[in-house]
Amino acid sequence: MEWKSDWGLRGRMVLTMFLLFALYIVFVAVLWEFTGSLLLIVLTMGLFSLGQFFFSDRLALYSMGARTVEEDEYPRLHAMVGRLSQQADLPKPKVAVADSNVPNAFATGRSRKNSAVCVTTGLLRTLDEDELEGVLAHELAHVKNRDVAVMTIASFLSTLAFMVVRWGWLFGGGRDRQGGGGGVLVAILVSLVVWIVSFLLIRALSRYREFAADRGGAMITGKPSALASALLKIDGRMDRVPDRDMREQAEMNAFFIIPIRSGIVGKLFSTHPSTEKRVERLRDLEREMETV
Amino acid sequence: MGLFDTIRSVFGTSAEADATRDADPEDLFGMSTAYLTMEAELDFRPLGTAALCFSSVDSTDFADTVDEVEAILHAGEEETGTGFRRHRDDHGYHWVVLDDDDPEDLVTSVHFAADTFVEQGYGSRLLAAVFGFERDGQRAYWIYSFRRGAYYPFAPAGDHERDQRLEFKLETVLDGELDVEDDEGYWYPLWPDAPGGHPWN
Numbered sequence: 466m467e468w469k470s471d472w473g474l475r476g477r478m479v480l481t482m483f484l485l486f487a488l489y490i491v492f493v494a495v496l497w498e499f500t501g502s503l504l505l506i507v508l509t510m511g512l513f514s515l516g517q518f519f520f521s522d523r524l525a526l527y528s529m530g531a532r533t534v535e536e537d538e539y540p541r542l543h544a545m546v547g548r549l550s551q552q553a554d555l556p557k558p559k560v561a562v563a564d565s566n567v568p569n570a571f572a573t574g575r576s577r578k579n580s581a582v583c584v585t586t587g588l589l590r591t592l593d594e595d596e597l598e599g600v601l602a603h604e605l606a607h608v609k610n611r612d613v614a615v616m617t618i619a620s621f622l623s624t625l626a627f628m629v630v631r632w633g634w635l636f637g638g639g640r641d642r643q644g645g646g647g648g649v650l651v652a653i654l655v656s657l658v659v660w661i662v663s664f665l666l667i668r669a670l671s672r673y674r675e676f677a678a679d680r681g682g683a684m685i686t687g688k689p690s691a692l693a694s695a696l697l698k699i700d701g702r703m704d705r706v707p708d709r710d711m712r713e714q715a716e717m718n719a720f721f722i723i724p725i726r727s728g729i730v731g732k733l734f735s736t737h738p739s740t741e742k743r744v745e746r747l748r749d750l751e752r753e754m755e756t757v
Numbered sequence: 758m759g760l761f762d763t764i765r766s767v768f769g770t771s772a773e774a775d776a777t778r779d780a781d782p783e784d785l786f787g788m789s790t791a792y793l794t795m796e797a798e799l800d801f802r803p804l805g806t807a808a809l810c811f812s813s814v815d816s817t818d819f820a821d822t823v824d825e826v827e828a829i830l831h832a833g834e835e836e837t838g839t840g841f842r843r844h845r846d847d848h849g850y851h852w853v854v855l856d857d858d859d860p861e862d863l864v865t866s867v868h869f870a871a872d873t874f875v876e877q878g879y880g881s882r883l884l885a886a887v888f889g890f891e892r893d894g895q896r897a898y899w900i901y902s903f904r905r906g907a908y909y910p911f912a913p914a915g916d917h918e919r920d921q922r923l924e925f926k927l928e929t930v931l932d933g934e935l936d937v938e939d940d941e942g943y944w945y946p947l948w949p950d951a952p953g954g955h956p957w958n
Contacts, residue, residue: 468777475768482767536917544848547945551884552812554775554904556942578942594849606772615766674769681772687814687882754816 468684469753471676478673482619485666489622492659496629499648510625518575518617522559525573531563531583542589546582546601553605553685558582568592568699572604573613580608592695599682599692600699606681612674619670623663629656671736679743680750689750693743700740780880780903782871785864787908787935788888791899792860795890798930801897804889807863808844808957809853809870810947811882822877826853826870839866844957847950850884852957863888871903887911887947887956895920897927898956899935900947907938916952 517524526533536543543560550557558574559581568588574580582604584597592600607613633653683689737743765771788807795801813819830841830853840856855866867886874883883903890897898911910927914920924944928937938944947956 468773470770475770478769479767540917541848544948548812548848548850548884551902551904551943551945552776553772554778556940557945598849606776609772609775610769611766611771612769615769677769678772681770681776684773684776687812687819690815751815754814755818 468750471680474673474676474680478670478677481666481670481673485619485663485670488659488663488666492622492626492655495655496652499652510621510628514617514621514624518614521613521617522574522579522581525571526561526563526581526583529563529571529583530565531561533559533561533581542584545594545598546605549598549602549605549685553602553609553681555605555609558605558608562586562589570600570604572607574608575614575617577608577611580613582608588699591698595686595688595691596695596698598686599688599695602685603678603682603692605685606678607674609681610674610677612678615674616667616671619667620663623660623667626656626660626663629653630660665734668734668736672738675737676743676746679747683747683750689747689754693747693751696740696743696747775904777881778904780871780875780883781906782868782875782880782903784906784908784936785868785871785886785901788864788899788901789861791908791931791935792864792888794931794934795899795927799892799927801890801892803858803860803863804891804896804955805858805863806854806856806955806957807867807886807888808855808955809867809886810884810957811851811853811874811879812849812884813851814879814882818877819879819882822874822879823851825877826873829873830855830866830870833866833869837862837866839863841866846957854957885947889955895923896955897923898947899927899931900945902938902943902945905938905943906936907943908935909938909941909944911944911946911956913946913948917946917948919946 534542539560539562542562546560547557555577558572561581561583563583563585565585566587567585568591570582570584570588572580572582582601584601588600589597630653633649633656679692682692686692762771765774792803796803813823827841827843830839833839834841837859838857839862842854844852844854846852853870855863855870857863857866867888871880871883871886874880880903885903886901888899888901890899896913899908900911901908908931910924910931912920912923912927931937949955949958
């Protein structure tokens with residue numbers, strides 16, 4: 466059987482990236498035009514991001530309190546990741562487990578060779594074999610699609626814009642020979658707009674990448690319904706966990722399989738599409754399989 | 758990393774593209790001569806068993822395909838005397854296990870089964886074809902990875918340990934004859950369900 470390609474999803478993804486790219490070009494042009502000194506920040510930030518990118522796998526695992534586990538500690542988990550990687554044509558990533566009651570999983574690493582998939586002990590307790598396989602395949606699809614790299618590149622200048630908004634006034638004070646205080650003010654205002662718009666675009670991109678990983682994961686396992694039922698199960702559990710964990714883990718949201726929602730966050734601001742939408746799309750895939 | 762792969766990453770479709778990429782069962786015929794080399798150069802005798810590992814799809818159409826493969830192999834059983842059985846391992850993966858003292862017949866049957874999957878549009882569900890060898894109680898396997906389109910050696914030693922020296926030796930001797938996977942990151946082990954067993958039981 467042949468799967469139908471989701472051209473709508475691809476179109477939206479490319480449009481989002483294009484808009485983001487265009488926005489960034491305008492941003493860099495404005496910085497260049499109005500301030501010379503701010504470009505220093507660009508360089509510093511560039512180095513900083515590079516370092517972060519390089520250590521991202523260890524940073525993410527460390528901040529989650531996750532530990533890389535060996536094959537003899539979690540033989541079944543390792544075997545599962547191994548088989549799924551084989552089906553996805555990936556070298557087997559490192560496997561990590563975080564001791565947390567919140568059922569969740571994430572993938573990290575700058576490249577396919579330096580990646581890790583992490584699951585929480587809560588996830589291992591909550592899901593059955595098929596569902597766990599579905600979630601792991603979703604994470605492997607993230608690795609396969611290089612989502613950490615894509616999102617890091619997409620967010621780089623947005624983070625920079627934020628830094629300018631926050632610290633740009635330090636460069637005001639009239640000592641700037643090229644543009645003076647006025648130039649810096651323009652730079653700060655433009656940065657503010659760039660930051661807000663790019664933030665929304667990045668969130669949209671993140672949601673599209675989730676849909677793509679759901680599709681990829683479902684095709685790796687051949688069981689879209691298993692991932693759907695896992696999502697429903699995890700989502701149901703999310704409301705009942707104590708919120709201390711939620712705040713601790715808020716930063717990692719972007720790479721979680723289901724984000725931890727803090728209060729009422731608008732659709733535009735969330736990194737993940739709603740569980741209903743994801744389940745709906747997985748059901749479409751399931752139907753496609755039966756009606757070839 | 759090729760250009761197309763980069764583009765697919767940007768589109769977020771690498772995972773689906775590679776998970777659904779079709780297999781090329783013609784590579785399996787390379788095993789015919791490899792059987793001879795294994796015995797002539799390394800004293801590894803054929804185990805008389807080969808197997809095909811696949812992961813299922815949750816659909817009736819796929820179940821029909823598996824039935825068709827079984828029917829074909831049953832017919833072959835009467836013709837060439839190649840024994841055949843089905844096995845589901847502890848990880849939920851499925852196996853078609855074939856027994857025949859003639860390696861030539863084994864390769865033909867494995868190819869026949871694989872080809873049927875490909876023809877029904879399920880080539881992407883084929884994980885591996887495994888060919889068994891033995892030398893003084895030491896077992897070794899050549900595994901063909903349908904996803905990579907390449908072979909790699911697998912020499913289990915004890916419980917979840919690999920005899921890497923032997924694996925590299927097999928690679929050195931058979932390289933050129935078989936298309937050997939050069940990135941060892943893709944030499945996935947296929948552990949038997951119980952220590953001392955074969956990957957297919």
